[in-house]
Amino acid sequence: MTRTDAPYHHGDLRAACLRAARELLEEDGGAGLSLRAVARRAGVSATAPYRHYADRDALVSAVAAEGYAELAGHLAAAHPSPRTPEDLARVAVAYVRFALEHPAMFRVMFAEPCDPTDEERVAATAAVREYVRDVVHGVFPRSDAEALSVAVWAVVHGLAFLHLDGKLDASTPEAVSRQVHAAVHALLDAGPVARPAD
Numbered sequence: 001m002t003r004t005d006a007p008y009h010h011g012d013l014r015a016a017c018l019r020a021a022r023e024l025l026e027e028d029g030g031a032g033l034s035l036r037a038v039a040r041r042a043g044v045s046a047t048a049p050y051r052h053y054a055d056r057d058a059l060v061s062a063v064a065a066e067g068y069a070e071l072a073g074h075l076a077a078a079h080p081s082p083r084t085p086e087d088l089a090r091v092a093v094a095y096v097r098f099a100l101e102h103p104a105m106f107r108v109m110f111a112e113p114c115d116p117t118d119e120e121r122v123a124a125t126a127a128v129r130e131y132v133r134d135v136v137h138g139v140f141p142r143s144d145a146e147a148l149s150v151a152v153w154a155v156v157h158g159l160a161f162l163h164l165d166g167k168l169d170a171s172t173p174e175a176v177s178r179q180v181h182a183a184v185h186a187l188l189d190a191g192p193v194a195r196p197a198d
Contacts, residue, residue, distance in 0.1 A: 014052045014062075016042040021063050025104035030112060035059060060108055061118035067102070067109040068124035072131055074098045082135045089184040091135060092156040093177050099160035100170055106160065129153075155187050156180070 020041035024033050034056055035049045042049075053059040078094030079087045099106040116122065132153045137145035159180055163170040170176055 013042075013044065013048060016044065017049045017052060017059065018062060018066060021059055022066075022105070025063070025108060029104050030060075030108060033060070057115045058118065060112050061115045061121040063105070064109045064112070065118070065121040065124040067105045068121070068128050070102075070105075071095070071098050071109070072124075072128050075128075075131060081138065083138055085139060085185060085188045088135060088139050088152070088188070089181045092152075092159070092184045093180045095156050096160045096163055096176055096180050097173065099164055100176065103164055106164070110157070110161075152184070152187065155183060159183055 017038050020038045021033060024037055024041060035053060036046050038059065039046045039049050049059065053062065075091050075094050075098075078091050082088050082091055129149075133145050133149040136143070136149040136152055140148060159168070162168045163176060163179075168176075168179055
C-alpha cells in the first residue's frame with residue numbers, strides 16, 4: 001500500500017484515518033496500528049486523528065464497525081432470504097470466507113478489545129446478531145430462535161477461527177465450503193441423543 005501524501009482537507013479526516021488504519025491492518029495485523037501511525041499513513045499531523053478518535057480503542061471500534069457492516073452485506077449477498085438448512089449453510093460458508101478474505105479485519109472485529117460504549121460499533125454488532133437470529137428463525141420457525149442462533153453463530157464463528165489459525169484445511173475455497181457445509185448440516189441434522197438406561 002502506498003502512503004497518502006495529499007494533505008488533509010476538511011471533511012475527509014475520519015474517512016482518511018479509517019482507510020489508513022485498514023491499510024496498516026492488512027500489512028501487519030494490529031501490531032503497527034496506532035493513532036500516530038495512522039496519522040503518518042494519512043499524511044496528517046500526529047494530533048489530527050484525535051479530532052475523531054479519543055484513543056486507539058476508539059479507532060479500533062470504528063474499524064470494527066465498518067467490518068460488521070461489510071460482513072452483514074457479505075452474508076446477505078450469499079443468500080438474501082434463507083429458508084432451508086442448505087441456504088443457512090451457504091450463509092455460513094460466506095461468513096468463513098469473509099474471515100479468510102479479511103483476516104486482519106476479522107480479528108479486529110472479534111479478537112481486539114473494543115469500546116463497548118461506542119454506539120456505532122454496538123449498533124453494527126447488534127445488526128449482525130439480529131441477522132443471524134432472523135435467518136435461523138426463517139429456517140426453523142418453530143425453534144427457540146435465540147438459543148439456536150447463538151449455537152449456529154458459535155459453531156460458524158469457531159469454524160472461521162479454526163480455518164484462520166490453520167487448524168482446518170483452508171487451501172482452496174472448495175475445501176472450506178465442504179468442511180463448513182458438513183459441520184453446519186451435522187449441527188442442524190442432529191436429533192436428540194438417546195440416554196442409556198440406568
